[in-house]
Amino acid sequence: MLAGKDGRVTHHYKIANIVATEGTHLANFDEAKFAHLQTLSPEERADIAFVMDARDMSLALKDMRRQGLELQVIYHSHPHSPARPSLTDIKIATEFEATRVVLNLPEPLHLIISLEKKDAPATAVFRIVNGTVTPVSYQTL
Ligand SMILES: [Zn+2]
Numbered sequence: 001m002l003a004g005k006d007g008r009v010t011h012h013y014k015i016a017n018i019v020a021t022e023g024t025h026l027a028n029f030d031e032a033k034f035a036h037l038q039t040l041s042p043e044e045r046a047d048i049a050f051v052m053d054a055r056d057m058s059l060a061l062k063d064m065r066r067q068g069l070e071l072q073v074i075y076h077s078h079p080h081s082p083a084r085p086s087l088t089d090i091k092i093a094t095e096f097e098a099t100r101v102v103l104n105l106p107e108p109l110h111l112i113i114s115l116e117k118k119d120a121p122a123t124a125v126f127r128i129v130n131g132t133v134t135p136v137s138y139q140t141l
Pocket residue numbers: 076077078084085086089112
């Protein structure tokens with residue numbers, strides 16, 4: 001997660017990917033994908049999917065509040081595919097909306113880093129609201 005103020009990111013929070021944890025129940029995946037994930041090693045699982053650890057998220061959000069920061073961006077990488085939200089990404093982002101409203105958090109943007117071309121990583125930022133994906137421009141300072 002990336003946080004900051006006034007549309008500017010200043011802080012980075014590392015959140016564990018629980019897809020890599022053995023025996024995790026992954027409610028966000030359909031049965032076929034879940035069955036496929038079960039056949040893979042934790043490393044292979046983390047390579048194709050992600051679900052953020054709820055405890056890490058909660059600690060990060062608490063620290064943001066303490067420092068007067070806002071959650072601005074949720075990012076993850078695509079080790080083998082382009083920097084575009086997958087159907088699962090869109091589903092997870094849309095489901096996060098409900099939690100976000102309950103927790104009174106600002107709407108985060110979604111940054112995807114593609115490592116498809118190892119020597120030329122690509123990044124792209126999106127708004128994902130109600131299943132609709134809109135590219136967002138950004139700059140690095
Ligand atoms: Zn993704």
